[in-house]
Amino acid sequence: MSERKVRVIVAKPGLDGHDRGAKVVARALRDAGMEVIYTVLRQTPEQIVQTAIQEDADAIGISILSGAHEYYFGRIIELLKERKASDILVFGGGVIPEDDVPKLKAMGAGAIFGPGTPTSVCIDWLLSAVREKWEKESA
Amino acid sequence: MVESKPAEAGGKAAYEKTVEKFLQKAPERKAAFRTGGGLPLKRLYTPEDLEGMDYERDLGYPGMYPYTRGVQPTMYRGRFWTMRQYAGFATAEESNARYRYLLSQGTTGLSVAFDLPTQIGYDSDHPMAQGEVGKVGVAIDSLADMETLFAGIPLDKVSTSMTINAPASVLLALYIAVGEKQGVPMEKLSGTIQNDILKEYIARGTYIFPPKPSMRLITDIFEFCSTHVPQWNTISISGYHIREAGSTAVQEVAFTLADGIAYVEAAVKKGQDPNVFGKRLSFFFNAHNDFLEEVAKFRAARRLWAKIMKERFGVTDKGAQMLRFHTQTAGSTLTAQQPENNIVRVAVQTLAAVLGGTQSLHTNSYDEALALPTEKSVGIALKTQQIVAYESGVTETVDPLAGSYVVETLTNEIERQASEYIAKIDGMGGMLTAIEKGYVQQQIQDAAYATQKAIESGEQIVVGVNKFQVEEQETDRSLLKVDEAVGQNQVRKLQEMKAGRDNLKVQSCLEAIREAAKDEGTNLMPKILEAVKAYVTEGEICGVLREEFGEYRENIVL
């Protein structure tokens, strides 16, 4: 009956309230068999990271449309490092120009899914990245 | 002599037979054809589809009940719609420069975008504002910022629309205060505040207070403006965001008008006369991709609202029966891939809005899926409107698509289905209850999810994204970036301003607001106006109101 499930936090940090994308992604992940912890709007990076730790999440998915992506990705990745939880994957989407993606990845983001990305791409990435993470854990 | 085929015996039956034969050789592209919003589309519409329609009763004349054909008798032959581009970013100085640029280029109205902290009632130095100052619009903390924003812009000569909701009272007060400093009395000010809190709960997320006190703030504004600022549109009841959140066209109309009903009811309950405040209600719709459906949607909304005001609320004043609206082209249809394609999308959407009879229009810039627009791209967006206005010819006669069999059928169908939704919401106890129960949000999300699935399965085509993709070439990718230093400068300016003002007066103004907030029967506007004139900040005012009213806790529906 039970096997290990992929657990993902879907969060919107900061003040942006446009959550159509986050909700569509959350549903798609659920339909792909994952457990999605969907948090409210207006989460601080501290709340998001502590939630990920308590939920033993495999990944945090961040949705940002307000242009504040560098700040929030940076903060969240920094906090994960502080709490020794850098094995938790960080990915996201929203209104993030392609030019900014390398910077975010250099900070530690695993993947950025820009506008128009099918949810299947996000799901495929998550499944393979999380499998890799699990393998590293048991090693 | 050329042998020509004899004309066929006429009639529908003959056509059907011809079609049947034709389909054997050349099947249609799809099994079922639908509008973007999901309404079924027949192969052909004929007078049969309009049987039972009465021109005088159902269409009427422009400027006359039920206003299906438009709210003004001469529409664009008299005056074009207001070309109003939403703008505002980073600092008040830069926004001011952008406004003056737009005015010089032919914009006829200003539209102000505020940053998220301002929209949610936080000053730029609030911890929750970190990283967000100046990103999606201009940061306005106090009258000092507002004065900079409108420097050199005569408020008696322009009309300004402010996209502000939960703290709308404060921003309206700030605008009035700037006007006063310019020597322009309140009575002469014209513009709009969005001020539509219900759609925030449904789709946009920038709420502060719970529903009851929020409705009170809104009806306070209705009352204040009815008396003191009669040319001001006190609310822009919005369907744009509902559509952007994923709803269908029918739902856009239904939920927007249902919100409208809730606002009218709230004001009537407070003893206000809908014939008076009703004149200053305005609406805000989305111009989406499906051209025919969109044109029909606007006409259906006009007719339905007129009927609602007349039959449900007994409104007799023509101005109060009319649905006047602003439109914005659909942001969610813009693609990041091959962004230049968006120019074409916006052009088609513009045409739909114009043929739908909009009073004012914002066209999106082609690079907005990636970032805030540059001066160049915003220029193209404005030119799109000007080309439709001056070159396309559709503005030379009123409501040109009236009588089209498909357009009138769709108009009737959208009105019918929207009415069904409204009846259902009535049955639940009204829009506030429907929102609390999560019904509205669920409908929208289901539609959004269905759309996503349709795009991913290829059933719905998005050119450049799931069909006709190209390897991205180097294109002009000069995107707008907001400098991080902006936030720091704003905080510094704010602290300097606070040090230099009469802080005793500030305290007494805040106390007065607190007292007024506790009494539902007192109108808060005068107290807020006094406070902003004393350079009390927006965050300070909203802070007091948060303490008195509490904060809204979202009801997540997935």
Added chain:
Amino acid sequence: MEKLIARALEGDHRSIARLISLVESESPQAEIIMRKIYPHSGKAHIIGLTGSPGAGKSTLADKIIAHFKSLGKTVGVIAVDPSSPFTGGAILGDRLRMQQHAVDPDVFIRSMGTRGSLGGLSRSTQEAALILDACGKDVVIIETVGVGQSEVDIVKIADTVGLILVPGMGDDIQIMKAGIMEIADLFIVNKADRDGADRVATEVNMMLDLLGMRAWRPPVLKTVAERGEGVEEVVSEMLRHADFLSRSEEGRRRKWQRLGMEVEEILRREIAAMVEVAWEKEKSPELFELLAARKTTPYEVAEEVLGKILSETCS
């Protein structure tokens, strides 16, 4: 593993979270973990909150957490949401109403899906509660899905069960549902500012009267969870119940009954596993032919299988 458990017992959130995951996914280490954890458990007050969807369980839990904190207690929360029977996935959204506590080191909130357990409360829910108990939480709140078996299942895990009712949601009929009245230790009428709240409370009291004298008469309380009204009373009644359990015969009886059920669960599981293995070995087309032809009976077959299990075990 040793280190992980040691850190968890010290209260490290990450380690606690990992233990819960290992137990939830029925990993091979699950039993070792539970054996090591168990000696440290048995101190926490385990509270179950149940009631139909929309009753306001999460909002109430949020306020209850705050109250317990003000009394100096540390709190663990397990919020259970239904998993999709088709995809196995779940949207776990209960904790969002408790997010004000997300960064409080004294509060640990964990969301769990029902993951295929038809009742609504899986074994791992209980194990997670025991882990939180062992790792130092004074109070563990379990918030259930509120439909089906879970309302009844909760009594196997919790010391104190609170049933949340809402006026106007047909809850008066709910009360009639078999077993509920006997199970709840507290009745909480939430959204009590609505019409009908008093009526619901009266009906519950009447039902309780009909049940006659019992050692613990469940209090019927009214709350408006959104505004935090009535929550103080709820918490003090919960504490009173814990006290009642600790000094009464009824309390001892219930505790022993629960402990018995814990052992029985494990026994049944182990035996079922043994049976499955043994039966799998016996199954053959020939056997089924014999049964179909009535040359043997299921009883004889079963007897043989059992015989084999017993002799194997004893040898």
